[in-house]
Amino acid sequence: MKKHPTLNNPLTLMLIGYALLSPLFCHKVEGRATNTPPNVGYGEAQQSTISGTITDVNGLPLGGVTILVGQTDDGTISTMDGTYSIAAEPDGELLFSAIGFETLTIAINGKQVINVTLQEAITQLDEVILNAGYYTVTEKERTGNIATIKAKTMEKQPVSNPLSAMQGRLSGVDIVQNTGVPGGGFDVEIRGRNFIDGASDPFYIVDGVPFSSQSLGSSNVSGQILGGNISPLNALNPNDIESIEVLKDADATAIYGSRAANGVVLITTKKGKTGKTRFDAHFSTSLGSVSNFIELLNTEQYLEIRREGIENDGFGEFLEDPSFDFVWPDVKSWDNDRQTDWQKKLIGGTAYRNNAQVSVSGGGSNTQFLVSGAYNKETTVFLGDANYKKATLHSNLNHSSTDKRFKLNLSTSLTNERNMLPRTDFTNRAYTLEPNAPELLDDEGNINWENNTWDNPLASLEEQFGVTTNTLITNALVSYKIRPNLEIKTSLGFNSYRLDSYRTLPSSARNPSLGLTPQNYASLTTNGSKRNSWIVEPQLHWKNQWNWMKMDFLIGTTFQEENTEQFIQRGTGFPNDELLQNLTAANTLEVLQDSDSEYKYNALFGRLNLKFWDKYILNLTGRRDGSSRFGPGKQFGNFGAIGLAWLFSEENGLKGSSILSYGKLRGSFGATGSDNIGDYRFLDTYNITGFDYNGTIILEPTGIFNPLFGWEANKKLEAALELGFFKDRLLINTSWYRNRSSNQLIGIPLAATTGFPELTGNFDATVENSGFEVDIRTVNFKAKNFTWSTTLNLTVPRNRLVAFDGLESSTFANRFIIGEPLTIVRLYNALGVNEETGIYEFEDYNGDGTISSLEDRQWVEDFGPRLFGGLGNSISYRNLTLNFFLQFKKQLAFNELRFGATPGFRGNSSTLLLDRWQQPGDESPIQRASGGLAFEEDTGSFQESSNAAVSDASFIRLRDISINYKVPDLKIGLDLNVYVQGQNLLTFTNYRGPDPEQPSNTTLPQLRQITLGIQLGF
Template identity: 65%
Template sequence: MQHSITGMRRGFLLMLLFVFLMSFFSFHVQAGTVLEPPQATVSGTVTDTSGNPLAGVNLVVESKNIGTISDFDGSFSINAGPTDVLIFSMVGFKSLTVPIAGREEVFVQLEEDVTVLGEVVLNAGYYSVSERERTGNIATIKADVMEKQPVANPLGAMQGHLSGVNIVQSTGVPGGGFSIEVRGQNFINGVTDPLYIVDGVPYGSQSLGSEDISRDIVNSDISPLNAINPNDIESIEVLKDADATAIYGSRGANGVVLITTKKGRAGKTRFDAHLSTSLGQVSHFMDLMDTQQYLVVRREGVSNDGLDGFLGVPAYDFYWPDITLWDQNRYTDWQRELIGGTAYRNNAQLSVSGGSERTQFLVSGAFLKETTVFPGDANYKRANVHSNINHRSDNDRFRLNLSTSYSQEDNLLPRSDLSFQAYTLAPNAPALFDEDGNLNWENNTWDNPLAALEEKFGVKTSTVLANALISYELVKDLEVRASMGYTDYSLDSYRTLPSSARNPRFNFTPQSYSSLTTNSSKRNSWIIEPQLQWKKDWKKLSMDVLLGTTFQQETTEQLVMRGTGFPNNSLIFNLTAADRVEVRNSADSDYKYNAVFGRVNLKLLDRYILNLTGRRDGSSRFGPGKQFGNFGAVGLAWIFSEEALLSDSSVLSFGKLRGSYGTTGSDNIGDYQFLDTYTVTGSDYDGVAILSPSGIFNPLFGWEVNKKLEAGLELGFFRDRVFVNASWYRNRSSNQLVGVPLAATTGFSELTGNFDATVENSGIELDFRSANLSTETFKWSTTFNISVPKSKLVRYDGLETSTFANRYVIGEPLSIVKLYRSLGVDPETGQYVIEDYNGDGNISSSGDLEWIEDLAPKFYGGLGNTLNWGNMTFDVFLQFKKQKGYNTLRDNTVPGFRRNAGVELYHDRWREPGDMNTYQVASSGLIAGSNNGDLQRRSSAAVSDASFIRVRNISLNYRVPHLENGLDVNVYLQGQNLWTFTKYKGPDPEQTLNNRLPPLRQLTLGLKVGF
């Protein structure tokens, strides 16, 4: 018994010992899984396969709530253990998992991932949408493309890159403007400007210049968009169809251009400097007559007009000094003399950026100075300051983004564009300066073109743009936010006409001639847009609902004054010294706008998408009962590549059908148009200014309406290495707001009202991109776009009896011109023959202007290729356009006039009966009715093919490798408008007005340094 008890005790003790040992062992085993090995700082660099550093790469320690972001030079550091695993991810690149394996330094290369449609986020204005899931048509251009182009205006960087967007540069003078059409001209009143939104704030694109100053000015179109520095832009999106634009209601009829500026990125504080210098020259000179050719046709013209007997008579030398008084052997290439100089553009920019994961900042400043190709010291200067602060709270519920920019422009140019004189001055015209260095008037026998340098045209503008976006997540999936913006745009311009700028033969004195015209204008606006957004994801269905309202007010002021009769030209800038001061225009306006908008987006099974947008607009530009309009759209998309039948396809990686239909509108008619309006005129009655009636009360007109229909197909092949986006659209604009001219006896120039007129714009757009080759050392990618637009006036009740009968034709585009039909040169008489269309024996505009030419492009687009080889990147972009335009006959049709012209007027002129030539017999132009030159200028002969292929941009960039201390250095060489291949004989096929300087060929050398 005792032995058994002793055995039990022994067993109990052994069991306690076993439990203790197991507990001890278990404790150490568990401690091994809980206690981590000592942490260390792991650092390294992230690059792409070409060795270029990647900034903004997200990296986290697997299975731990630890993460960071790579800096601008690709470097990173993070606390992790030797057995941890790092996960690297970034949009556009494949995610990579890397074990630390005891290393202190980790160097990682990320491979580009071309299948990122779901990660590429597009700015749709009030919301963001991935390229994969968008139902609307949104064209975009990113900073990396814009930075390769040496342009001062954002529109210049967009030329040729976006389908459906036709942009034409109006002049090669610095600070000049651009015309833009998104899918054609929708309205008869000719307003084609889209709505510009900069960081959520509407931005006015219309200049506040005055016709009293800008008439015949070298650069009358001062574009407000010049205030935006292209280097500060992150991306530009153009919204085109109803699904994308209807949420903007009445403001989206002509499309919407969304400009998003750059923001700071998380990482260490970084400094970036950007320096560049550009040389610009006229790319093409016309082939004009030399002195001997010119004098031959001049004398021939005088002889043909029977004026030989007056040659050498002093009283008549005023009419032909070029063949009687001037040196008959002198030759000056006036194109090289007047527009053959070199324009210099120097640009400097410095930015500071950085911040934590929660707060990022960016501050940049830039200065640009650009001269002209004209003689003299005319120049354009611009200074920009841009800042952005982005913050989010620790719980990610509160977000704040503040963006501000300020720009100041100073444009000092000669009053006149010397291009017209360069093309038309007699080649034996006198020297510009006499022996004493003064302007040479050659005994008052000519108007010295450099006299225009005595006349000054100056414009100073300042622009302030500010935006604040605040959001807060009330509960899960429900967010409230507010966007608030303010803009202030002021313009001060002047124009001087001193007596010294006129030929002394007129005996002008400062008291009798000198004048100063000034324009002081200002436009400011504010906008507040509270919004509420709810998002909900279920297993198979997701919903995104947005509701918001807009409050906007804009005020405009303008005062134009003119002073004449100054004691001397040195006092011409002092209005108080003028003998007479008059108010040419004094106006102010107030525009108020209010709207409610909403969006509902439904997505089923990640492949069936429905997008509903709507807006109710209210505008102060319409009378009572007409102030509100309703607009909306529906967009559908089917991602058919997600269907089971195609989901495993090795060829088709993405396929989507989309379509949309909806309405937008327009109130772009100016303020107070429905009221009786009065204008301060330049006249006075006994010293009292006069108010003249300028508008008739008409409260009945309402919104223009643009109905948009679209269908699209998007296809991706071979993991989206080849991607095609094809679109067909048809826009119909009705209820047109038209200013109908009135008879002068009514006392008014026109009456604004709605008319039963419908304009249709339709077309096909194709966008293509491909990753042709991608290896560790070499990459080659291609982009291509083409647009084939069509337009026609579908209906206009009573057109035949209206004042527009000679401008528009049912079934034809609004861009047509009605011309006489030229039948060439009569081989017997040598005169131009114009078809007598109505057979009444007379050639007149009332019945013979029946030849129709359409000056809108038939198709246009661009082709780009990018080659990456190690640290070298080479880009080339071609722009093309099929179109017709006015040729040189628009200005010169008759050889023998006192103006130079194309050499073809010498070689191909009629001389004797039986000749079959293109140009008529020479004439001096002094005998009325001696030729049909004026009719020929307005005939079918004055329009010809102006198609072209232009090397819009070439860029070569080299990144200096392996620099110490994280220094990032890039050197680049860029060329703009380098070559143009065309049969067009004028200065430029895209800008066919010979009285304006064409776009310049530019060569830019630049340096970027970051550290």
């Protein structure tokens, strides 16, 4: 019943582009035979071979150094042992350059052996190349806001997902890990939440290939442990990544048009380097544990409050009646002297992660290669033998012709993940299980049900959850220089993501008193999903230079198609639990979801960059997008930006200053958009329900026809000042931004009588994100054997709903307030505990004498971060390097009262509830105890949703620390590094919950980890 809109023929834009550009291709080359290489026969008789060794100030060999003959393009690259050989004229000169080192020019003067020592460069602004996607730009000349993290930083962190390596390190980028369970997902926001009812995920690109971060997992299968949030980015091995660039402002993102409203994350994998064949091996092992346990009641405290609550409810006389043992087993039949620390028992184990990676790389001046393979196995802190395994294979081949006109780059990454986890996250049971609960196993080693008086958490291990994912990312970049300043290239990419998962629910996992059998309860749920995507992007790049101006022009087109399929089914009723893995043995088989979708996308994009007198820069970018997610007449949108920069340090009055070495003022304005609403939302759509009516399969309507909605728009404005002092030993980058997202695509909930859950449409609503970002880099001390550098990033964000027509009468009235952030929560205003009744009291906003769920929840708290950032230091002494990084965030979060505000209920709770009201006149923050049997209104549930359940959750965290030792005096060409790394070792906070960054009592918090490793290369 699904239909797909037909875009204009995807070749149309390409043909138009080629027609417009054909005059550039149809020129006549005169004055030189096309098969004659340049400079043939020039100076050959005078040339001689010069060789030598290149080292750093510590005498260590430097590979990858570029050696050029004078100002020509003739050159070579040093091998990994620092040696080089090049032909040049005896009276010429050689130019030695490498990223991170000062460029050195040496006259040959007839010498045949020239050994060189390169000094580390304090400033790298002219040499640091940033990946801006379709083009590259130096840090000094960029007009947009591009944050970057390099392999050197990621390698010092014991992480298995690249998003974890980015946490706290990039200004404007807020990343929160959802769970400490391996394979879990992350929430990523770049400069805040832009859309009311849409995802905040940025646009990910891996080696030029778009990579969807949307999980194909399902909560029907994964249940509580991951909730369907299985991050596809787990497929990327951080050790295979060379750099990650985050594009934030309009100038940097507009060239990606509709896919860049939430920012762009560019991931570039490692490539082979020129030099002799090199083998590298990397082995590490990690130990992980929960970093913080919360203070819970012990058995004596728990039973005291529990009995008090039962008595307060008026049932105290039954506490001595044996016939009521089944009502309160924790008080009457269980051992009142037993005490178990369930946090240590259920989530207090040690998680192990073992990682091994080997690679081989090398190549000559024309062809370089890299092949690496890695295997990772990680366990959990839970009971049982749950584990997560990942195997990755990465390869890269880079080839260029002798004349450097033709270039080919092939990159492939293949990953297989196998995640075998318990279906249930034990974290909530660890916090709430009674301290005197029975032993997990009886005397015979069987699951102990203690006369069917409790739900043994160990039984959930009988339930199985497994997920297997296979990911393939491959890209080919082919380019040819028609003329020295005119290049044509094409990027061809393919991405395949397949996820297969299952969940079993055997009857043996439930209390026998329920009378459940495999025939009436046992079930198997499976999820088979896949997503395939291909992309083709032809491009033309032309640049030219005049005495006073440089021009860089780029035009290209994009053709992309993505196909997604998901099939979820459940079998119920099995002859026995042993046959649970066989769906054909099920008595009832139902289809929970059977869906497929197709997404087509094409675009025309371009860039014009002009640089005047090496100090004034103008950058224009634009894109026209076409998306199949919109109806006829709404499929195309235009996006673009302008960026300006003024290198005022190049002005005559400032150039060469001993204090101000670098100064740039830049700004940008433009628009990006979003079509991130899912496929077929403008059409009538249906889904199979899984049930039948007299043998006929039922189709359930899931979407209603609405071809009128169109693109969301995000207008971005930025102004920035960048300064460098004392030869750039101190770099300060500051930026102010304001993004306004309008024409919001919102799913409008409909009444059940319509037969449809919601209607997608554009709302005249505007969301604004503004803020201030600061990045500071300093070289504090630099000597021959000792260096110390520091980095600091700080973000002060602000989010608010600027406008929303008809908000008061919409279904969003209880969620949003005009002028307030989207991250607000409406709460009751707690007035404390009544000294006479011992009951929580709240402000009655509407004055009707009762506390209601909507009218009286008028207290507003913002849970968005007020500021966040990180402080890092790197200290090196000879062969020893120390790196440590502190992450900080100022925010509010729910505290322990959110998860239980009434003392005396069954189940353990925070020691905070000990300070309870017990008699008239008591001044206590906690109301009187209750066993949960009172017939009065439950004011404790109101307290859990009040401002009393909110507290400061600001923190400073030692995110990671590493000590690396490079073993000296080894054979030339042999490198050996040993290191120890730590992550989440210390957290400084007043927050009483398990984790201020992840304030939940239902999911496992991030783990504290210690890693030992060794790297060997030769």
